[in-house]
Amino acid sequence: MKILVLNCGSSSLKYQLVDMDGEKLLAKGLVERIGMAGSHIKHTKVAGKEKFDKDVSFPTHTEAIKFVLDMLVDKKFGVLKNLSELSAAGHRVVHGGEDFTESALVTPKVLEGIRKVTPLAPLHNPANLQGIEAVQKVLPDLPNVVVFDTSFHQTMPATSYLYGIPYEFYKKEKIRRYGFHGTSHKYVSQRCAELLGKPIKELRIITCHLGNGSSITAVKKGKSLDTTMGYSPTAGVIMGTRSGDVDPAVLIQLASLGYDADKINEICNKKSGLLGISGVSSDLRDVEEAAEDNNWRAETAQNMLIYEVKKYIGAYAAAMGGVDAIVFTAGIGENGIAFREKVCKDLEFLGVKFDKNNNKVRGEEVLISKKRSPVKVFVIPTNEELMIARDTQRLVLGSAPAKKAAAKKTTAKRTAKKTAAK
Ligand code: AMP
16 A cells, blocks of 8 residues: 655645555655745655756645656656555644544545634644645545644643643633644654563653654653643743743733734744754754854753753653653754763663663664663654554545445456456
8 A cells, every 4th residue: 555645834845655565665755935936846766766856836735746746656756657556645734633633534524623723723734734635636536644743642631731821711712732743752652662562551651852843742551641842832842943931921021022922923933942042053963063162052052952851851750650761753862862861861860771882873763771771761763754654544444435445456456467367
């Protein structure tokens, strides 16, 4: 079964084609600047590493998707004989609100549900919807599945998801903690259980997704118990340009100084975090380099992130009544060798016996604590696309019309084989 995984932003489209037979990545790519001057596509055919890298005009997502589909069947850069080999498309959707606790097969009702929660993700959900509608336009018979960043966290209890503001704001305005990066936290926690060789239902895992955007999750018995991102992805630890948690009085003070909602939004999401504190960059590598040159602000920005990650590890271990494993993932988590060592320093009291030698890896799945460490620490590269492809396969195989289509395909294949044999 071949599945096209799509992640549509307002002007971008990331895609992967996955063959679920062996979970092999066949092709991947990125379209940027959709609807703007200088739109561009980078496409890679994984086997043979053929690359297509050109400026192409894409007025809307529909033209971009059409082009991607042409690439997939192209003689040189393609990986499919024809588009009928595609079984489904799986779409990343940022916000599913409270209604989507699971991934879903796209129906008009599901699309309506995604539209309904758009006020919670005004930039992301419309872009995600554009991607789905573009696929529906170009390949009307292809089943579509949506996988939400928020659904994994829908298991959080009210004690984790409510804010200490009047309850009516939750009831009327749906103001609560939602949490994000759910697909990543789910993937790495499941993979961690596999690596430990234990049922996830017996484990307490802290997953640290640390990249440009960062969030940490307490995964107890396979379910999200708490997570650092909240109503929006601005909350939690400091990030590349996002502030992380701040006292609401700080925002009230900014408002009383004359900053309006848009300006405060820009400050908290685009000008804060590593960039805002260091004044150097939002990229941890640049901040680390500046810190080495004795730039105090850069050193402090880096240390804030280390301190906050450590603090949440402690908090979530307490919240779960202990911890069996800690997982690092995403850009910083997978590559930040010095960073990981600093986070795990002084965590012996918790049962972490760190192994500096094992830790000398980037982007590889590896145990970075000692084998006999009571709390195991892993680096597990995240794979959200694979998670989306798996959910898509599960839902499509479970749906009646899709089953029919799959059966039709198998019969067609058999007939073709028989004809060939004759
Ligand atoms: P992501 O958003 O997951 O792509 O992560 C991007 C971030 O990973 C960058 O902004 C860098 O701060 C960080 N990163 C990538 N490589 C390294 C590295 N070798 N050391 C520290 N941080 C890194």
